[in-house]
Amino acid sequence: MGRNKKRSSKKNNSANLMENGNSKETKSNNTTGKLELEIMKNTNQQLSISILDITSRLNLPLKPTGIDLSVDSDDDETLEFHIRPRFVYMCNLCLICMNICNCGVQCDNCQMVSYCSEQHREENKIQHQVLCRALSNICDGMKGFSLAKSLPPDLYRTFRIKTIGAIEKMLGRQLDLWEREIILYPRICRNCKKIDKELILCQDCEVDFFCQDHHQDHSKWCKDFQVFRKILFMQHKHGYVDPDVPVVFYNEPHVLPENFDFLMYSMFANSPSYRRIDCYTYASLSYVSTAPLTTLFAIQKTIYDWKSREELKIHIIGAEFQFECASLRVWEKLFLHFLPKLRKLSLEFTGPELYLPCAPPELLSKIKMCRKCKLLKRKIDVKFNSQMLYHKIMDENNPDLICLYNPGLYRETGFDGTDTWPCTIKKFCNAKVPVVVTSYTEFEIPRDIERIKSICSVEVLLEPQRNPFAAVKPDRNFVSDDVAPLMYKNYCISIVKGL
Template sequence: MGRRKRNSKKLSGVTQKICESKISEKLNSDEKGETGQQEESFSALEKAIDVYQRVSLPLVHSMYDRSPDGSDEEEDAVVLNFCPRFVFVSNLCLICMERSEEACESCGMVSYCTIKHKKQGWPKHRDLCKVLTEVCTNGGGLSFLPDLTADDYRVYRLKLIEIAERRLERLLEPWEKEILLYPRVCCSCRYFSKALRYCPACGIELFCENHDGKHEEWCRDFQVFRRVLFMQHRNGNVDPEIPDTFQDNPLHLPDNFDLLMAQLYSRSTYYCNMDCYTYCSLSHISTIPLTTLYSMQISCQDWETIDTFVVHVIGAEFQFECINLHMWEKFFLHLLPNLKHLRLMFIGPELRLPAVPLDLLTAVKICSACKSLDRRVNVSFHPGKFYHNFCRTKQFIKPNLVCLFNPGLYRETGFEGRDTWPETIREFCKIKVPVCVTSYTKHEIPREIIRIKSIIDVETILEPERNPFASIKPDRNFVSDDAAPLIYKNYYLAIIRGKS
């Protein structure tokens, strides 16, 4: 697919003000050697392009310059990619993900853009359609949704899934569950009708005749969501080209993902051509190492000169924190020239490793330049372990930073229905090192910190704030959809440390 060039654009609104403020701070600094960084920041600001400006761009293909014999990479490293599954959206065609105003005549819960696609999709929808019609339409199961509280509405949708599975005598596929988790109802009042109107801008949110279809706060994010789903459905996984820039001096991260990417891709047209889906995917696989690096720079005074850095990731799950391990080399070893050894330790009771030899699973791709300087990334997995138990084993090495990514500390029904967090919280606070905690939404992070402070006394290094290196790839929110219909990985961030 051809690429079209894009003129450089400035950031707009709040994003630009944040970047300009950051640059202004740098201009006022008297530290030696900052003049060159100031000029780079101004140049990057001019070139920075956010995800909203990329929605209409066609798919861009990676321009990796790989050596034919692969000599620049670890020969025995394993790259694991998870194929994206089909995601259901009530007013997008079940076959092609195009917008459709025509709902199924029987259940009214799914959409097809053409008669042809309806016939094509009928075989996999037929059995469920009958159940949906009986439970949701004929039985009036969706007629009283407007009267439910937000919590009752969530419980009721889960009950509908249970009923459907009993009627079908099988478990629903993930996309089938989404028909009931995110039903075809008015997003303002939950009114169910086959004749709802969709927002002309995002094409996702639905409205009844009593509501005007305005949802400015989330509309642009839903536009990104729809574009990502469409391109994912058409193209499967994308493999973003990772910025591969070596810094002569330690790079202090700007408070903005777009600005950082513009800076790191400064000599590449790939950044300007990058489409919405690829850019979201880039941020999604970058958010774990970048959030860690950002937390390191905020909380560790010697981050510029330290040569060995140990990170503990608590409550790790393989598909979320433990893939794309090569990203750590690009964002730590390449941006921090004094760092020689990065050690990553992933611990968690829900950490399940794939059936791959462990020595291959822990091998991280290292470039020839890092190899020649004996720089390395060491990874160890500690599956099936609670952190408070791991700390008492011989494998324990004191960390410089502890990370909990979207942990849900405030929930008292955790692993296997038990509340195991109090012991773990006491343990990571007892070590007295910085602890980075993130959440999917703005509303969760205060609850996370309140939970920690209810158990042990801590100092706050960073008050909860919007994480500049959160994933910009949106996903739907079921847990607190009344407050935020979309969620983002590592959306909010706080840093604390146990007191002595």
């Protein structure tokens, strides 16, 4: 797909030359011909970079999304969910406005929160004082983190978790997620645990700190931190954005291209709207698309007759509503529209942390369908096994595919502090169907597959590798932050099958 796209780009470049009246000279002059080839080569290289690199969208302003005209205005009653972005704390972003803190204004007592100005520090003083007192008493603010220098990564993570527990006990309440992030991600060098005055602030991303000995480690992540900072700022300023997944119908089963970027490029037909998508909207677009696209990618890799299937049944284990379930219509756009022979797609979501909104079950499972799919009587059946473990569910028939998105199978402290994965692993291996496992980082995926192998005999259908349809929206990584400070939904993928 990508190679075909590049050939068409060359054709377009040649057409432009002919429109300018240069085609005869090009044919008759070898020097000019070589120059034309070099121009086309450079153009293709630039095109690939602009498609594959989200940082090229950093300076684009937020644009309103279009209206999906494929849906009837008098459609049956359905529910659409817009998950409101929560406030995210970062040690060098102002606690009030999320701007960069260049003036070194911090809380005088705990020294763990920053402000862009004295005015914003004063504005936040009363609201911050209760938490500030707890931070100062429990861990002596940032001074307490000087003890972390001698701790190995796992114990440093334990130290932060126990600090959160002690603060919550003192306050008599659970900390908000952003309050926890003050302790989870303090101003500290990730490599050697040096603190505050010994640290250097990166002048490019303006959010990550490191000591003079570990600049090289930061440089590997600097662009990712730039994207992360920009997304946080736009999220704080504009709130939720509803990414507009294009409506494209394929008459033949559509084989996915090399990656998410090339797919969007082709679906938007390289239109001006595609070239104007800012990094926040583009990251959100990949975020809502990664689950169905990763599933479709796995189907095309492992189910030999996927092109002719009229029905597909998929189980998603360890599901979370705000990730896999909040944008269910994307499954129609990226499954039914891509597989014209498919008449019925069955999705079953299961997980102990699958908490459903307060709404009638029949509305939660109903997906708004386009006119064409309704006319052809195609449908998507959705079932939720809320707050349930997969191995405790009785199924009459096995699915065609089982998906575990970012499960962290290798960790033995699972839901509610207990390790329930062995029973679940046995069940999905006994189904003897392809099982998709993804992870947030390269560190986790081989460990997840080894955990499966330690419990059941499996065939590895797809070795652990980067997922071409991972989300490009970064988030901070606590579980293995000594290896990778940022993580991405479905970053790596592997596929196994029980023997």
